[in-house]
Amino acid sequence: MTKARLRHPRNTYVLYLIPGALAFLAVIAVPFAMNVYYSFTSWQGVGSPAWTGLDNYRTLMKDSQFWASFRHSLSMVLAMAVIPTAIGLVVAAALFDFVARHYGTRLASVLRACFYLPQVLPVTVAGIVWSWILAPEDGSLNDLLKAVGLGSLQQDWLGDPKFALYSVMGVLVWVQLGFPVVIFMAGLQRIDPALQEAAELDGASWWRRFWHVTLPQLRPEISVVLLWCTIAALKVFGAVYVLTKGGPADATDVPSYFSFATFFEKTQVGYGSAIATVMTLIILALAMVGLRFQTRAEESQ
Amino acid sequence: MTAAKRFPALALIVLGAAFMVLPLLIVLDNALKSPADYSAHGPLSLPHGIHLDSLKDFWNRVDFGRVLLNSVLISGSVAVAGTALSVLNAYAIGIGKVSGRSWVLGFFVLANVLPQEALVYPLYYLAKQAGLYDTRLSLVIVFTVIQAAFGTYLLSSVLASFPREVIEAARIDGANSWQVLWRIVVPVSRPTLGVLLVFFFVWTWNEFLLPLVMLPSNDNQTVSVALGVLQGQRLMDATMTNAAGLLGALPAIAFFLLFQRTLTRGIAVGAVR
Numbered sequence: 001m002t003k004a005r006l007r008h009p010r011n012t013y014v015l016y017l018i019p020g021a022l023a024f025l026a027v028i029a030v031p032f033a034m035n036v037y038y039s040f041t042s043w044q045g046v047g048s049p050a051w052t053g054l055d056n057y058r059t060l061m062k063d064s065q066f067w068a069s070f071r072h073s074l075s076m077v078l079a080m081a082v083i084p085t086a087i088g089l090v091v092a093a094a095l096f097d098f099v100a101r102h103y104g105t106r107l108a109s110v111l112r113a114c115f116y117l118p119q120v121l122p123v124t125v126a127g128i129v130w131s132w133i134l135a136p137e138d139g140s141l142n143d144l145l146k147a148v149g150l151g152s153l154q155q156d157w158l159g160d161p162k163f164a165l166y167s168v169m170g171v172l173v174w175v176q177l178g179f180p181v182v183i184f185m186a187g188l189q190r191i192d193p194a195l196q197e198a199a200e201l202d203g204a205s206w207w208r209r210f211w212h213v214t215l216p217q218l219r220p221e222i223s224v225v226l227l228w229c230t231i232a233a234l235k236v237f238g239a240v241y242v243l244t245k246g247g248p249a250d251a252t253d254v255p256s257y258f259s260f261a262t263f264f265e266k267t268q269v270g271y272g273s274a275i276a277t278v279m280t281l282i283i284l285a286l287a288m289v290g291l292r293f294q295t296r297a298e299e300s301q
Numbered sequence: 302m303t304a305a306k307r308f309p310a311l312a313l314i315v316l317g318a319a320f321m322v323l324p325l326l327i328v329l330d331n332a333l334k335s336p337a338d339y340s341a342h343g344p345l346s347l348p349h350g351i352h353l354d355s356l357k358d359f360w361n362r363v364d365f366g367r368v369l370l371n372s373v374l375i376s377g378s379v380a381v382a383g384t385a386l387s388v389l390n391a392y393a394i395g396i397g398k399v400s401g402r403s404w405v406l407g408f409f410v411l412a413n414v415l416p417q418e419a420l421v422y423p424l425y426y427l428a429k430q431a432g433l434y435d436t437r438l439s440l441v442i443v444f445t446v447i448q449a450a451f452g453t454y455l456l457s458s459v460l461a462s463f464p465r466e467v468i469e470a471a472r473i474d475g476a477n478s479w480q481v482l483w484r485i486v487v488p489v490s491r492p493t494l495g496v497l498l499v500f501f502f503v504w505t506w507n508e509f510l511l512p513l514v515m516l517p518s519n520d521n522q523t524v525s526v527a528l529g530v531l532q533g534q535r536l537m538d539a540t541m542t543n544a545a546g547l548l549g550a551l552p553a554i555a556f557f558l559l560f561q562r563t564l565t566r567g568i569a570v571g572a573v574r
Contacts, residue, residue, distance in 0.1 A: 012478055013397020017405065020390040020449065027446040028412045031423035038422065045426075094314050102307055113561070114318035117325070120557040120564075122507045124529040125549035129324050131532065132542045140327055140344045147345065174321065182565060235416045238509035242529050256510075259418045264514065269422055276418040287414045 038273035045269050056274035069253040076236050076254060079169035080176045081229035088180025093214050096188040097196060112185060116178035127242025130171045134158050158244055161251040168243055168252050180225045187221035227290035234283050255279045325550060331543040332356060339540050355540040363527045365548060372506055372523040375437050380502040382445040384494055387452025392482050395460025406457055412450040417510050425514050439515050448501040459493050499563045524549055
């Protein structure tokens with residue numbers, strides 16, 4: 001009887017999707033289709049776009065500036081996904097089963113809040129703060145180096161092409177670290193404490209327990225964090241805009257900034273759209289692989 | 302481990318936490334200095350007397366009260382509208398089990414990972430055509446939909462495990478689907494909806510690319526954009542830069558302290574992006 005009763009009202013539920021469907025059509029589907037269309041045209045944003053087929057994509061394949069920006073994207077993945085995940089694991093494990101156990105959960109949650117703080121700041125605030133700290137003249141970092149007698153190490157951290165990319169990466173590690181720390185600490189609560197205790201009774205050191213007990217147990221959280229942080233890294237825009245505007249000499253250019261500048265500074269809408277489309281394809285492919293990997297891991301559990 | 306052996310490890314992690322907070326402490330320190338104090342003693346000394354002029358100068362220069370109001374209005378509207386839209390979608394998918402729901406859900410997931418760069422120019426163009434360019438309403442509409450993509454995804458999986466007996470009982474008592482949604486599903490899911498409201502508010506507050514493109518005039522700018530643009534012009538002296546950093550950070554920190562519990566619970570629920 002339940003089946004017959006539920007069959008009938010089920011159809012009316014479709015009505016609840018109508019506002020969402022219309023809104024998504026107008027704000028996501030149509031604009032994305034327009035973007036793909038523009039990518040096959042030459043257009044300055046005024047008049048009507050002229051169809052040029054695959055020309056933009058051919059140019060893109062040969063554009064060394066695009067490939068350089070893409071290489072910088074990989075550095076961003078390192079700075080926003082790989083390094084924060086690695087440090088985050090150690091910090092979360094240390095806070096959870098060392099600080100909380102020996103010094104109380106209160107201190108552990110205060111320290112966790114400290115690590116998470118940069119995550120709640122608007123990225124422009126982080127950018128303003130760090131571009132001033134890293135400034136060549138009277139920046140805090142250079143002043144600090146001088147104060148401790150290392151004046152010879154002073155640099156124009158964001159203005160020298162040799163260092164700019166590393167400086168931006170350092171800032172992004174600072175921004176991103178809190179996210180894995182919080183996720184991993186939540187994940188650790190799910191692990192059976194008996195496992196840790198058994199390993200401890202066997203005389204395993206903290207590092208050995210971390211490596212053989214904590215890490216394998218946190219596999220699902222690690223894959224989620226790596227996936228989402230990698231996607232965020234490929235999209236990074238605000239930090240680059242505020243810190244360096246892709247400079248000096250394109251040393252910190254990333255695809256999102258490259259497409260933004262092509263759209264709104266060079267007003268080459270067709271070419272900018274091609275960059276954005278390629279970026280989308282890469283991110284979607286990655287998300288698809290990641291999600292499949294994740295569902296498979298969930299099913300096998 | 303003995304207490305003496307534990308201490309270095311504790312010192313190391315406290316030092317790490319201090320490093321995370323240090324940049325903001327330096328900003329607080331320098332935002333309270335007078336320009337003369339700053340140029341005489343540099344960025345690392347403590348202020349010689351509290352000096353609020355840099356904060357006042359910055360506040361008046363960007364009309365910070367107005368910028369703050371814009372951010373509150375936009376983020377607040379998006380939080381409410383985005384949550385409402387997520388509820389409607391998730392009700393049809395999670396409880397209504399409409400046919401083809403896995404495709405619909407897949408579409409929302411795609412919309413969620415789509416880079417905004419692939420939408421920004423058409424949205425800019427369409428907003429101009431529709432006469433919505435440089436209005437706060439345009440951003441509210443766009444972000445309501447973008448945030449609802451995530452909200453639908455999260456809420457659908459939460460509602461899929463909603464106890465069916467409760468809904469069936471209400472239907473047998475003669476409640477229609479709208480009454481079931483409004484009187485049963487929404488009140489029961491309040492904790493998750495609270496998480497969505499808080500997250501949508503924070504995410505919208507911190508957005509940069511679309512507000513930068515869609516809101517060129519000073520009158521409509523959000524906190525993030527006003528700070529980013531001013532920084533880009535490189536017109537601020539050191540103490541004013543620090544005042545900007547401090548005033549930009551304060552609302553975010555206040556919100557964080559206020560909703561810390563909801564935020565951490567939300568992350569634990571799986572509200573990861």
